[in-house]
Amino acid sequence: GAGVSQSPSNKVTEKGKDVELRCDPISGHTALYWYRQRLGQGLEFLIYFQGNSAPDKSGLPSDRFSAERTGESVSTLTIQRTQQEDSAVYLCASKLTYAGDEQYFGPGTRLTVT
Amino acid sequence: QQQVKQSPQSLIVQKGGISIINCAYENTAFDYFPWYQQFPGKGPALLIAIRPDVSEKKEGRFTISFNKSAKQFSLHIMDSQPGDSATYFCAAKTSGTYKYIFGTGTRLKVLA
Incomplete structure (x- = not known):
């Protein structure tokens, strides 16, 4: 069956702009994770969803980062007022x-903030 | 105590050789130890995983060795091929919980 999909695959944005990243988990998967991976680095946990609730947001780096999930499907990670240090690959897992x-x-999603 | 320490950071192996990547942990509550393989531009993919009730698990050319008393586990890639060139991550988790603790990754290059 279909795997986890994310969009866009690449996003280039100017510093200060907001971006929204999308994740479509495998159908029927109730648990969903967002991670950040900086170039050449390991995986940094951001947030965990069980269904549409997020019992663990401890990894979100600042209040510029937020995430939502609709039921047990799509999740969006929003970064407001992007900064250059936000440049990374954002991975979703379910x-x-x-x-x-x-x-x-x-x-x-490879995010580049210029 | 939540850390998983992975070594080496990078590894170069000749084609046909054995690649060995090691991980060590402290938390004795961990009971699920997966390895992920990540190619450039792709997300990590589950390669092989082990639980502490066995000391070794083999899938094709990939073997996990597990030493419960030493709190260490390692990935062995036999007959390494250039197509194995990727970054490998170990991880640990406690069954029934949601959080994975990842190692920092090992970049493997297999020379043709």
Whole structure:
């Protein structure tokens, strides 16, 4: 079946603009994650959704970052007033249930802030 | 205590050789240890995973060795191929919870 999809695949924006990144998880997956990956770095946890609630937002770097999820489907990560240090690949992952072990990643959105 | 330490940071191996990447953890509550493979421009993909009830798991050329007493686990890639060139991440998690703790990644290059 279809995997996790993310859009856009690439986004170039000017400093100070807002951006919205989209994630479509695997159908039926209740758990959804957002991660940030800076160039050559590991995965930095941003936020976790169970259904449409976010019990763990501890990884969001600042109040410029927010995320929503509609039911058990699409999630959007919004970055307001982008800064150059926001440049990174933003990865979304989903898994079947809260207690499940296997998470599946999307291809990521490469964000470049000029 | 939540960290997973991964080494080496980068690795160069000749074609046909064995690639070995190591990870160490502190939290004894971890009981699920996956390895992810990431090609440039792609998201990480689950490669192989192990639970602490076994000391080794093999899938094709990929083997995880697990040492519970030392709190270490490693990925062995036998007969390494240029197509294996990628970044590899280890991770750890406690079953029944949602949070994965990732290692910092190892960039593997297999020379033709």
